[in-house]
Amino acid sequence: MRRKLIIAALAVLFIGAVLGTSSEWLGTDDTVVGGLAQKAGVHESQLLPWELTGDLQLFVFCAGGAIAGFAVGYYWRTLFGEGPRERVEEVDEPAIADRKAP
Amino acid sequence: MHIPEGLLPIDQAAGWYVPAMAFLGAGLAKLKRRLKEQPSSRPLVGLMGAFVFVVSLMPVPVPGLGTVSHPCGTPLAAILLGPFTAVALGAVALLLQALFFAHGGISSWGANILSMAVGGSFVGYGVYWLMRRLGAGLGLAAGLGGLAGDIVTYAITSFQLALALHGQESIAATWLAAFGSFMPTQIPLAIAELFFTSGVVVFVAKRRADLLGGLEVQP
Numbered sequence: 425m426r427r428k429l430i431i432a433a434l435a436v437l438f439i440g441a442v443l444g445t446s447s448e449w450l451g452t453d454d455t456v457v458g459g460l461a462q463k464a465g466v467h468e469s470q471l472l473p474w475e476l477t478g479d480l481q482l483f484v485f486c487a488g489g490a491i492a493g494f495a496v497g498y499y500w501r502t503l504f505g506e507g508p509r510e511r512v513e514e515v516d517e518p519a520i521a522d523r524k525a526p
Numbered sequence: 527m528h529i530p531e532g533l534l535p536i537d538q539a540a541g542w543y544v545p546a547m548a549f550l551g552a553g554l555a556k557l558k559r560r561l562k563e564q565p566s567s568r569p570l571v572g573l574m575g576a577f578v579f580v581v582s583l584m585p586v587p588v589p590g591l592g593t594v595s596h597p598c599g600t601p602l603a604a605i606l607l608g609p610f611t612a613v614a615l616g617a618v619a620l621l622l623q624a625l626f627f628a629h630g631g632i633s634s635w636g637a638n639i640l641s642m643a644v645g646g647s648f649v650g651y652g653v654y655w656l657m658r659r660l661g662a663g664l665g666l667a668a669g670l671g672g673l674a675g676d677i678v679t680y681a682i683t684s685f686q687l688a689l690a691l692h693g694q695e696s697i698a699a700t701w702l703a704a705f706g707s708f709m710p711t712q713i714p715l716a717i718a719e720l721f722f723t724s725g726v727v728v729f730v731a732k733r734r735a736d737l738l739g740g741l742e743v744q745p
Binding site for chain 1: 570593737
């Protein structure tokens, strides 16, 4: 419980600090890499025939994050889960047995 | 660590591909052998694959600086699964990111594999291994591996950029400028990666030490 409270407090502090920082939140891929490229007079190019524009980029990132998140959760539960399904079955089984009993 | 399409001259891009493909081939062979000999490691491989993909794509904000950057995730995968397997997972993550997520590029895939997948994995695992040999605790050794893997990833990216974009300046000066520009944002993320890597490895050792016996970590 104490550990969870510390993690929650750190999360709140982090979010507060982020919201309290006034910035455009540019990534280092843009600022550092883009800055060097601009200085050298080189520009990014497009090799792939498709490009993520507008909200399509948001959709792709949400979908990718969700799929990866589900995969992480699934495998995490397979490896470290304390068997919530088994616990549910333990709770449910007597009730099912009761219902089937004449 | 995502060098985009078109910034590297074609000869350099091709040159980075050669060692990257050698490491990737060795990584895929190791991964195939592991899955055949230790089918029980499949969930951990799946977990780490998804983890590396999402963590290395996630833009993490750094409060105070107002910038964002990506952690790597490959040091943790290397500590739990071995560096060659982590290279394979990192390379697949980078390919997906280049194809569908506008991060990195196809021509720069080899360079990005060398920085994040090879550099992050081997340096992360190497520091972990060395610290354990020196008698460090599991959490400390893993954490320092995570920190070093993250920093070295950006050091390699800086070198690749310096080699390609130094223009009239020396490569060393351009490398220093690039690395120095990355670091204010990357050091806080590397420290976060230190705590995260340490925490996960210690957690795995406490909860499922059996997973680690046949793998690369000896608690």
